[in-house]
Amino acid sequence: MKEPSIxxxxxxxxxxxxxxxxxxxxxxxxxxxxxxxKDGPGKGKSIVFVSGDEEYRSEEGLPMLAKILAKHYGFKxxxxxxxxxxTGDISPNQHDNIPGLEALDSAxxxxxxxxxxxxxxxxxxxxxxxxxxxxxxxxxxxxxHAFAGLKGTYARYNNGGNADGWQGGFGKHILxxxxxxxxxxxxxxxxxxxxxxxxxxxxxxxxxxxxxxxTDVYEVKKLPEGTTVLVQGQVxxxxxxxxxPVQGKKNDPMMPIAxxxxxKASDTGKEGRAFCTTMGASSDFTNEGLRRxxxxxxxxxxxxxxxxKADVDIVGAYEPHMYGFRKDEEYPKDFKPQQFxxxxxxxxxxGK
Numbered sequence: 001m002k003e004p005s006i007x008x009x010x011x012x013x014x015x016x017x018x019x020x021x022x023x024x025x026x027x028x029x030x031x032x033x034x035x036x037x038k039d040g041p042g043k044g045k046s047i048v049f050v051s052g053d054e055e056y057r058s059e060e061g062l063p064m065l066a067k068i069l070a071k072h073y074g075f076k077x078x079x080x081x082x083x084x085x086x087t088g089d090i091s092p093n094q095h096d097n098i099p100g101l102e103a104l105d106s107a108x109x110x111x112x113x114x115x116x117x118x119x120x121x122x123x124x125x126x127x128x129x130x131x132x133x134x135x136x137x138x139x140x141x142x143x144x145h146a147f148a149g150l151k152g153t154y155a156r157y158n159n160g161g162n163a164d165g166w167q168g169g170f171g172k173h174i175l176x177x178x179x180x181x182x183x184x185x186x187x188x189x190x191x192x193x194x195x196x197x198x199x200x201x202x203x204x205x206x207x208x209x210x211x212x213x214x215t216d217v218y219e220v221k222k223l224p225e226g227t228t229v230l231v232q233g234q235v236x237x238x239x240x241x242x243x244x245p246v247q248g249k250k251n252d253p254m255m256p257i258a259x260x261x262x263x264k265a266s267d268t269g270k271e272g273r274a275f276c277t278t279m280g281a282s283s284d285f286t287n288e289g290l291r292r293x294x295x296x297x298x299x300x301x302x303x304x305x306x307x308x309k310a311d312v313d314i315v316g317a318y319e320p321h322m323y324g325f326r327k328d329e330e331y332p333k334d335f336k337p338q339q340f341x342x343x344x345x346x347x348x349x350x351g352k
Contacts, residue, residue, distance in 0.1 A: 031083045032100040033337045035066050035347040040074025045302060047075050048107040050127075052082035053115035054092040056141050056215070056323045061282035062113060063340035067315035068291065069298060070347045078103045081337050082117070089335045093328055095149075101126040108135060109302045111294075113280055115142035116159065118149035128154060134270025136301025137174060137263070138294065140280030141215065144171035145179030165266075174263045175276040176223045183255050184216030184235040187324075189246060191217050191279065192234040193257060193289065199230055204260060204275065204296045207309035211293070212241040213284035215323065220255050220278075226262065231277070231293070233257035258293060260300070273301045282320035288312060316343010 037043060049066050051058035059081055066077035080100045084091035096118050104110060104126045119127075131137070139146070145159035147170050156163035157170040159179050171178035184191060193211025217233035232254040236243040245251050258277040264270070275297035277290075284290055291312040299306045341348045 031088055031337060032078060032080045033341055034349060035070035035077045035344050036349050037070040037074035037076055042073040042075030045075055046107045047077050047109045048103045049079040050112040050114060052098050052117050053113060053142050055325050057282035057321055058113035059090050060320045061285050064285060064318050067344040068312055071315045072311045098123060104130040109298055111138040112143045112146060113140040114146045116145060116148035121152040124154040131265035132269035134272035136272060137274045138297050138301050139175040139276040141278055144175055144177050146170050175274050176227050176259060176261050177220050180219040180221055182216055183219040186216050189216055190214050190236045190239045192236055193231045194234050195231055202230060203306040204230055204300050206296055206306050208289050208293045211289040212287055213279045213290060214239055215279060215281045215284055217255050217257060218278040223259060227259050229256040229259045231258035275301055281323040283322050
């Protein structure tokens with residue numbers, strides 16, 4: 001299929017909200033969206049996608065992934081958003097309100113792309129319970145620094161924290177690394193994914209090739225013992241996949257940009273599977289290789305057989321914005337979750 005493009009297409013959002021969303025979905029008041037898969041290996045299993053960042057457009061990328069997993073594989077996929085409680089709008093700058101996290105109580109997998117969120121205890125409890133149950137986690141891009149400013153029971157989740165047994169917070173303790181720094185030059189040096197020879201038979205890498213993303217490589221200081229590095233990030237001299245690699249220390253050695261490991265949230269918690277990639281901006285997912293890598297990771301994280309070559313064709317239109325910070329007034333007006341149903345109307349349940 002023709003790869004989708006990146007563009008500044010806010011008019012598409014407005015069109016989707018007004019025309020493409022079925023009346024039953026438009027009337028739904030829930031500040032999240034759910035795609036009910038029909039048939040496939042994922043039938044009867046549930047994935048919750050947790051978005052909430054102000055830079056990498058998780059509110060665009062995660063609904064796209066949810067549609068793929070629901071349409072092609074039958075999973076029930078629920079996408080949660082950072083919501084302004086006064087307006088009900090998606091508000092990536094809100095930081096402290098992601099309603100619907102109770103969906104994790106019955107979920108088999110969590111896909112998370114948040115950045116420095118400071119959620120209240122009543123919302124964090126669902127994440128904590130999920131992790132202590134040893135369920136699968138897929139962390140994308142800024143999930144390494146998913147939380148900050150937490151002051152209640154779950155302050156140990158804060159990025160860079162020093163709670164006993166939780167040094168580094170959620171990123172380090174669960175995924176394997178916290179926020180360190182940009183390694184490639186941000187918005188100037190893109191990333192080519194290199195698969196090491198010794199992991200080419202890993203099931204998460206089945207059918208994965210031609211990995212290239214416009215986001216830069218993150219620095220990784222030290223991954224925990226037992227972590228499997230799946231992809232290394234080659235820093236390129238520019239923002240085109242044909243650009244040559246940078247010479248010098250940025251590529252010698254290359255930084256890990258995707259890995260898998262087992263985690264335990266607490267001494268009494270069950271062991272679970274975690275996959276993390278520092279790729280994952282909505283614009284990155286125009287790359288078929290990255291979509292397949294993450295879909296494979298979802299199967300692996302849910303302890304399911306990974307397809308030989310996962311179908312990752314995009315469901316409906318996908319015109320992601322280039323990443324970058326925006327102010328609230330720069331987002332579309334009436335920016336509701338239901339507009340991301342467009343293209344997946346046959347999957348969305350009628351009403352609530």
